Amino acid sequence: MVDRAAGALSLPDDWPADSDLSLTLNRMGSFDWDLVSGLMHMDRPALEVFDLRPEEYDGRPESLSSRVPADEAARLDSMVTQALKKGSDRYGAYFRIRRRDGKLRWTHTQASVRRDESGRPLRIIGIIRDATEELAQYTARVAADSDRRRQTSIVESTTAALAHARTVQDVIDVLKGSHGLERFGATSLVMGLLEAGRIHLVAEGPESSFVPGTRYTRVDEEYPMSEVIRTLAPRFIESEEDFAESYPRLWPHIKGLDISAAAYLPLIAQARPIGALGLLYSDKTGFTPDERNLLVALGSSIAQSLQRAVLYEQEHDLAEGLQQAMLPRRIPYVPGAQIAVRYRSARLGRDIGGDWYDIIALPGGRVGAVIGDVQGHDTDAAAVMGQLRIVLRAYAAEGHTPATVMARASVFLHELDTERFATCMYAEADLTTGVVQLVRAGHIDPLIRDTDGDCRRLPVEGGLPLGLSAEFGRLEYPVSTVELDPGQTLVLCTDGLVEQPGIDLDDGMQLLTSLVRSGPRDLQLLADRLCEVVDERGGEDDVALLLLRRRGAFTSQSGGRLQQHVGQNDPEALRSARHMIRAAVRAWGARERSDEIELAADEMITNALVHTDGGAIVTLRALAGPERRLRVEVEDRSSALPRRREAGESGVSGRGLMLVDRLTEAWGVESRGTGKCVWCEFIVPDRQGRR
Incomplete structure (x- = not known):
């Protein structure tokens, strides 16, 4: 006990407060339940918790039944019974009571069980209190935590989905997909990329909603995407009236789209704007601070992915341009032959590789057909391919034998010191006789399609890939000779046409054989069909294809x-x-x-x-x-x-x-x-x- 006389402090007369006063002020009451007689004493604060007047309570627990819903009473009785049977000294529980006005209110009870020497329960002494505010605060915390987890989940799932986007269209597809717009709660989106001071609209919003004249817009025009790019700040449009008042030039074109709110975000990467994103909402007004923060965070993630996609497309276009420049611009007319060539870049990785084809018109009614693949998928592979193609063409045009052409090309590649190798198939066909000499350097075997459409694999003895044969001093390339009858077709391709993940190369060759067998008779249509299969299947490798068909009887004017x-x-x-x-x-x-x-x-x-x-x-x-x-x-x-x-x-x-x-x-x-x-x-x- 504090001695009032000690010191000069001035304290209230009723200090310290009585325990009853403390309970009352905190809306807590006490009870004493005699289990032998069945009577339960409840003080006034306890009765106030139950919203009962003293005259309405007769000391029996049954008198509380009007205030405790049946399901809550059953749950509470079960808990007390279990505590008594198991020998527990204490128990506590939350339950609801029905107030006088019929509303439910959460309460909490906590009690101590008194037993005799044998352990038989005699009395339960405890407290009961109003838990409405406590549970309201808890519920608010749970809701806030849940909302934070949801927001974190949205950012993480969107970022994870965008991690697989390689192109701008991939980014748009992720955002517009069935789960993309659902994450944002939006109904549609628009997106523009900043290109040379103008905004290029790359995602138009709802279907059939394109606004004429907005494919390319200036940054200084009165459009929401222009504004956020100028100011580098998001713009949240909270109502139709806000939209109509802020952007009178745009609103008449979109007011029929049932848009009630919108969020326009600048897409900023490396401290500079690269575009803008607009999320359009129906049946929504206003944005909470948490929603605004979430959208700004998503805008940052989207901007990073979009920048990667733009850079990737630029590099891809450069590499593809290099690849196309290295391939023959046109295929020469070769009397006595029908020729079809195709090149397809990889559809999955979309990288440019070193695959190539070439047709070389030679004297005496002869033609050289080349198919090859330089190791790697980058601009270096394409550059090496271009050099190797020119060298092979030069050696063949000089009149060297097929084996010599291949050996010299291998030496050339080795001397480039690129640490690259290449597989190659060179076929020199005399269209007068139909004799074809084949040299293979680590490449897959060719196919022969007969005039009746049947197709078979043509095993060709081969040597090491170009570059490796020179490195290991094994420049001997055996020459295989076959006869190509009028109407027969020689099929040369790179391994991207036959190799698939999880499928053996022989199985891939069998599949290609069946596709050629069942393909169209027309050579160009057959080439298109084989490329369609590649496009449908996707893949991680590019594809080069060369089809050469010998026509009917052909006599060279200059001899063979x-x-x-x-x-x-x-x-x-x-x-x-x-x-x-x-x-x-x-x-x-x-x-x-x-x-x-x-x-x-x-x-x-x-x-x-x-x-x-x-x-x-x-x-x-x-x-x-x-x-x-x-x-x-x-x-x-x-x-x-x-x-x-x-x-x-x-x-x-x-x-x-x-x-x-x-x-x-x-x-x-x-x-x-x-x-x-x-x-x-x-x-x-x-x-x-x-x-």
Whole structure:
């Protein structure tokens, strides 16, 4: 007890307050419930909590039933019963009572259970108080927390959705999607991008609501997006009247759209405006401070995503322009062939890669077809692709064999020191004979579509990708030879057309084969159909496609030319050369002399392989002139000239040049600087059978 005499403090006469006074002032009452007699004493403050007068209470708990709803009474009785049975010393509960005016009010009771020595409950002594204000404050806090969580969730979900947006249209789709507008509570949106001092409208708002003359607007015009870009401050339009008064030029065009409020936000990135966003609302008036803060926060997130999208599109347009510039501007007309080419950039990642195609018109009714893919998906890959395409074209135009073209291109790429490699397929087709020589550098196999529409994969022996073969010193590229009949189509493509996530390459090739088989007969329509499949499927890689179909019988005006490299100890290349000669002789109308030509050529090739250390290059030409001649050339790197000699005693060697001399109309040897060329010529009938 504080001693009043101690000190000179002046204290109230009733200090400290009586406990009854403290309870009364805080709207708290007490009760004492005798469980043996069943009587419950309640003081006046307790009765006031129940909104009862003293004469209305007879000391029995049943008298309170008019104030406690049945469901609340049942819940409270159950809780008290459980506390008594379990031996609890205390319990507490919130429950509602019905006041005299019929309104419900929350109350709280807290009590202590008194027991005898055996643990049997005897009395319950406790307090009861008005909990209306307490629960109101709690409910307000819960609502505020819930609202904060909702706002945080809106920002997080919108930011997460925008993280996947790569283009401006992707950003618009996220915001206008079924969940986008729902997050903001808006019915539609408009968006403009700042371009060279003008605002370009990229999202128009409700369907069919475009206002004429607003596709491009100036920043100084009286439009809400212009205002927020000028001031760098949001503009909240809280009613139709506000809209009509503030923007009389715009309102007549949109007053029929049931817009009751709008929020226009400047989109600011790196301290400068890049555009504006307008959210349009129906059945809404005014914005709370929390709503305004939320929209401003969302505007910042949207601006960052939009800036990334704009920069990405600029880079993509630059890369795509570079890619298109590196590809052939036009495909040359090639007599005797139908050609279709296509290029598609990736639809998912939308990156530019190093895929390319090329058609090279060669002398003698020949054509070179190239398909390739430089490693990587960026402008560097496109730049390397352009250089490699030009180099391949130059080497082919110089008249090198397909294997040499590929080997030299590999050396060139390696010497660029780009740390890039490239896969490539080069096909050199003689459209007079239909003979096609194929060289593959780590690329996928081509397909052949027959005249009846059937399609099959064409296995082609290959070498290492360009760049790698030079790095590892493995520049030998085997040449495969096939015959392309009139009406047949050679299908060359990059792996973006066949590779899909989770699908094996062989399965992808089978799928492509079936698509070609079931595709249109027309070559251009077939190319379009294959690209449509790529567009529908999407993907992470770009696609290049080249289709080459041999027309009907075609005769070159300047004669034909075929070439094949035959390496030492390469029986496959030797068989391929024989196949080339046989097919050319038949196609050029010299079938009656085919045995002689094949025998002479075989002897010349064998001599070159036996008597030199390197391989040989076999060239077959159809010479135009007064009389048709077919010329066979075998070139090697040895400077030693061959000489005709008599066969030895064994009769095994020495007959090669004798056979050539007897079978041909002319033969000879030419020095070629780094080696020599042995040649022979045959007079063959013209197309009418005349010699």
